[in-house]
Each structure stands twice: as structure tokens, then as C-alpha cells.
Amino acid sequence: MVTGDNEGFWSAAEEGRLVVQRCAGCRALHHPPRPMCPDCRSVDLGWEQAVGTGVVYSYALLHHPQHPAFEYPVVAALVDLDEGVRLVTNLVDVEPHQVRIGMPVEVAFEPTADGFAVPVFRPRGAP
Numbered sequence: 001m002v003t004g005d006n007e008g009f010w011s012a013a014e015e016g017r018l019v020v021q022r023c024a025g026c027r028a029l030h031h032p033p034r035p036m037c038p039d040c041r042s043v044d045l046g047w048e049q050a051v052g053t054g055v056v057y058s059y060a061l062l063h064h065p066q067h068p069a070f071e072y073p074v075v076a077a078l079v080d081l082d083e084g085v086r087l088v089t090n091l092v093d094v095e096p097h098q099v100r101i102g103m104p105v106e107v108a109f110e111p112t113a114d115g116f117a118v119p120v121f122r123p124r125g126a127p
């Protein structure tokens with residue numbers, strides 16, 4: 001759901017950019033976006049473009065419950081960005097049995113039927 005806190009994240013995704021929230025008070029990066037810095041309680045928060053690369057911290061292969069919008073198994077993953085924040089995402093363009101913890105990945109953007117773009121990750125250097 002798009003809210004005032006994450007609208008900047010989703011509008012950047014529509015432009016093919018991955019952004020991370022940065023606190024102007026203490027310069028810390030956070031994800032997911034939130035209304036107040038959890039470190040210094042500043043509400044002066046902005047967006048910073050991420051390079052879009054990281055590594056798989058952990059993952060799970062989801063088989064159920066199934067929805068027609070997805071191909072199964074869905075590879076749900078926690079990806080540590082090079083900037084030091086962790087995202088919940090999906091891995092694409094990889095066979096589920098080939099996913100490894102520590103695998104280098106890069107962001108890609110998948111359009112949705114309702115006009116959004118969702119950041120997903122694929123093995124780095126995949127065609």
C-alpha cells in the first residue's frame with residue numbers, strides 16, 4: 001500500500017530507480033521507510049538513490065498459498081544492499097535450487113498490472 005511514508009520509494013521505482021530513506025539528522029539509512037528516524041527521532045527524512053546491488057542474506061521458497069499472478073515457487077529473499085540496509089524482495093531469473101546465501105544480486109523492476117513497478121533482484125550479471 002502506498003502511504004505518505006513510502007510514496008517516494010514507489011514513485012522512484014516507477015522511474016526504474018531504487019531509493020533508500022536517509023535521515024538528515026544523523027545520516028542513517030533505513031528501510032522500510034518510516035515517518036521518524038528510529039535512531040535520533042528526526043522527522044527530516046529524504047531519499048537517496050541506491051546503487052542497486054547487494055547479496056542474498058536469506059531466502060525461502062514459497063509454494064503455498066498460490067495466486068494466479070505468480071509463478072511457483074516464489075523465491076522470497078532478504079537482500080542486503082551495498083548501502084547496508086536489508087530489503088524483503090523476490091528473486092527472479094534464477095532457478096530456485098541455484099539460490100545461495102551470499103549470492104551477488106542486482107535490482108530489476110517488474111511492472112504490475114495496476115501500473116506500479118516492483119523492485120526485484122536477479123543474479124548479478126544475468127542477461
Ligand SMILES: [Zn+2]
Pocket residue numbers: 023024025026027028037038039040041042
Ligand atoms: Zn536519524
